[in-house]
Amino acid sequence: AQSVTQLDSQVPVFEEAPVELRCNYSSSVSVYLFWYVQYPNQGLQLLLKYLSGSTLVKGINGFEAEFNKSQTSFHLRKPSVHISDTDVYFCGVCDRWVRAQKLVFGQGTRLTINP
Amino acid sequence: GAGVSQSPSNKVTEKGKDVELRCDPISGHTALYWYRQSLGQGLEFLIYFQGNSAPDKSGLPSDRFSAERTGGSVSTLTIQRTQQEDSAVYLCASSFGRNARTDTQYFGPGTRLTVL
Numbered sequence: 001a002q003s004v005t006q007l008d009s010q011v012p013v014f015e016e017a018p019v020e021l022r023c024n025y026s027s028s029v030s031v032y033l034f035w036y037v038q039y040p041n042q043g044l045q046l047l048l049k050y051l052s053g054s055t056l057v058k059g060i061n062g063f064e065a066e067f068n069k070s071q072t073s074f075h076l077r078k079p080s081v082h083i084s085d086t087d088v089y090f091c092g093v094c095d096r097w098v099r100a101q102k103l104v105f106g107q108g109t110r111l112t113i114n115p
Numbered sequence: 116g117a118g119v120s121q122s123p124s125n126k127v128t129e130k131g132k133d134v135e136l137r138c139d140p141i142s143g144h145t146a147l148y149w150y151r152q153s154l155g156q157g158l159e160f161l162i163y164f165q166g167n168s169a170p171d172k173s174g175l176p177s178d179r180f181s182a183e184r185t186g187g188s189v190s191t192l193t194i195q196r197t198q199q200e201d202s203a204v205y206l207c208a209s210s211f212g213r214n215a216r217t218d219t220q221y222f223g224p225g226t227r228l229t230v231l
Contacts, residue, residue, distance in 0.1 A: 099216075100215050104160070107157045
């Protein structure tokens with residue numbers, strides 16, 4: 001079974017500093033990869049997804065992620081964070097060849113931005 | 116347009132009672148998913164509906180859990196004889212469904228279930 005590891009449960013950074021949220025997945029089969037953000041008392045919103053093609057994926061709010069097949073990683077980055085980026089971020093993966101997009105998520109990383 | 120809506124937003128019940136959680140997907144979306152977010156298990160897939168096809172129930176944790184989708188739209192997740200370990204936030208998501216594996220899932224705000 002697939003699993004996703006988000007190595008950091010919490011990441012504190014200062015405003016306008018760069019940030020990287022790490023995500024590793026276990027599967028050796030072809031996968032689709034996703035990053036979601038969870039706003040307080042709300043559902044998840046998609047930030048970006050990797051389906052195929054360029055390994056560098058750009059998403060909303062200035063976020064980007066890079067798919068690294070050899071390291072089975074899909075780390076999320078932002079060059080300069082804002083206070084409004086304070087939220088919980090989830091990495092998700094699903095097999096390419098299953099019928100549905102049954103996402104397997106990591107435990108989430110809480111990003112805290114300090115002024 | 117309207118997003119995915121879920122009701123109730125909060126539900127408190129006593130152990131052993133049955134509960135029903137409702138999801139209204141985005142109009143026109145044929146794919147619908149249920150997930151559970153709990154402290155111990157994180158975010159986990161429960162069940163998937165696609166149009167009129169048989170649902171994929173592979174994520175349901177026990178036979179106390181069931182779900183249906185009426186008329187290809189509204190879905191209800193039912194938990195019978197609730198247990199304290201069922202306490203969690205239940206999230207519903209829908210997608211356009213043309214290519215279920217790659218379409219973006221849009222999540223509702225969730226129902227927070229507390230079993231006393």
